[in-house]
Amino acid sequence: MPTMRPMAPRFATPSSSFGPFEIPTNLVCAWQDGRRDWLVTLPGIVRQVAEAWSLSVGSPFQPGGSTAWVAPVQRPDGGDLVVKVAMRHPEADHEADGLRLWKGEGAVRIVATQEFEGATALLLERCVPGTMLKQLPEPAQDEVIAGLLKRLWCDPPAGHPFRPLQTMCDNWADQFETKVGPNRPPLDQGMIRDGIELFRALPASAERNVLLATDLHAGNVLSAEREPWLAIDPKPYVGDPTYDALQHMLSCEDRLHADPRALAARMAHLLDLDHDRLLLWLFARCVQESVDCPTLAIVARQVAPT
Ligand SMILES: Nc1ncnc2c1ncn2[C@@H]1O[C@H](COP(=O)(O)OP(=O)(O)O)[C@@H](O)[C@H]1O
Ligand SMILES: [Mg+2]
Known part of the structure; x- marks a missing residue:
């Protein structure tokens, strides 16, 4: 039917x-x-x-x-x-x-x-005209995203209401473990274990903790009059700024699959982040996402720590 x-x-x-x-x-x-x-x-x-x-x-x-x-x-x-x-x-x-x-x-x-x-x-x-940053070529998107993130990352004031990034990562790792039985991603058991352990461990080893957007990608940036581009739709947490590069990288699918290490190098450079740490985050996040999006298992394998 x-x-x-x-x-x-x-x-x-x-x-x-x-x-x-x-x-x-x-x-x-x-x-x-x-x-x-x-x-x-x-x-x-x-x-x-x-x-x-x-x-x-x-x-x-x-x-x-x-x-x-x-x-x-x-x-x-x-x-x-x-x-x-x-x-x-x-x-x-x-x-x-x-x-x-x-x-x-x-x-x-x-x-x-x-x-x-x-x-x-x-x-x-209201953002006017409100065109999505997605309309620009990806290399130009990288620069806008990096410029916005660096401005949004600030020390949250004492008594702030935001939760630690650790809470979000632990929740997502728990959800992964619930789903992984019936939906096993195309990764070997050791890589799955390493990726999820890392996803739980990375928040605690951050050198600094700042207010994060956590969902900044080119669909959540609109053209405006007051500033050329404004972020919308943040999901704020406090934690490692390195994490915040990931959402944009995951939305640049072609470049992510073609050469994830080069994309990580470019974003680490634009954001003054440690390239190796960004690769660890990318590996951990790709493993965690692979249960719903199996093609990210291919990226996880490309950037897995040796
Ligand atoms: N401040 C704004 N000015 C103009 N358009 C907006 C604004 N906020 C949201 N929009 C429009 O609404 C859409 C959905 O908003 P968004 O906050 O991203 O929702 P969701 O949380 O469902 O992703 C955007 O893609 C954009 O078209
Ligand atoms: Mg949105």
Whole structure:
């Protein structure tokens, strides 16, 4: 029987002034993978924050993100902002705290937040024109990403709310161990053990610990007027800056597979990081990801410590 692809759902909202509620393409997967309950709360949340913050709300950005509903909004004073209603998930817990601390230096400014059960609403500076850094050739992306990361890495103040990178790595290593039974990646047992041990051990041997973005890649950097490029969508943790180079490297798939050592050398140079330590992180992360993305096992084998 052919598989039917569900159409993007539209909801009739409780407020008629909202008309049909549009779900961006990338969020439609949420409908298919069990996040329906969260999706159906969206129109009500958008209506509440529109009222609380006096916003007129436009159509959501397309294709949008996979964990958030984001749309341009306008305030009565004419201010152009965006509203982001993000699904609660552990890595995103401190997005608002990070943006507040960075005060617009390399990342979008945050204007307000409101917590809901299962979701956080953020009122953010709008990036105009908002073109994704992905549109640029990858070598140019490397330089922008490196420039932003170096500005975002700062010492968090005493009493800060951010969790250590160790917590995220331990959680991901635990998840790997739960999944690895039925889904064994194409790596030998010794390499799997070394990679996961390293993924748990590296956070503790960092020379310095700074505020990290942890999810900075060229899809989370938008062109703007106030600065040429601004970071959006951070998942802040405190830990080893070397870790922060990985997300961009993993998104440069062709170069990563063709010559992962050369890509690591370039990013280590641009970010003033230790090349060998970045290779260890790349190996550990590729092993950890290989359970969901088996092609990363090939990269893990290329950069495995000898
Ligand atoms: N501050 C902003 N200004 C303009 N567009 C934005 C802004 N924040 C998000 N967007 C748009 O919404 C999309 C999804 O936002 P993002 O925060 O990356 O969500 P997700 O957490 O689901 O990845 C972006 O790809 C972009 O098109
Ligand atoms: Mg994103």
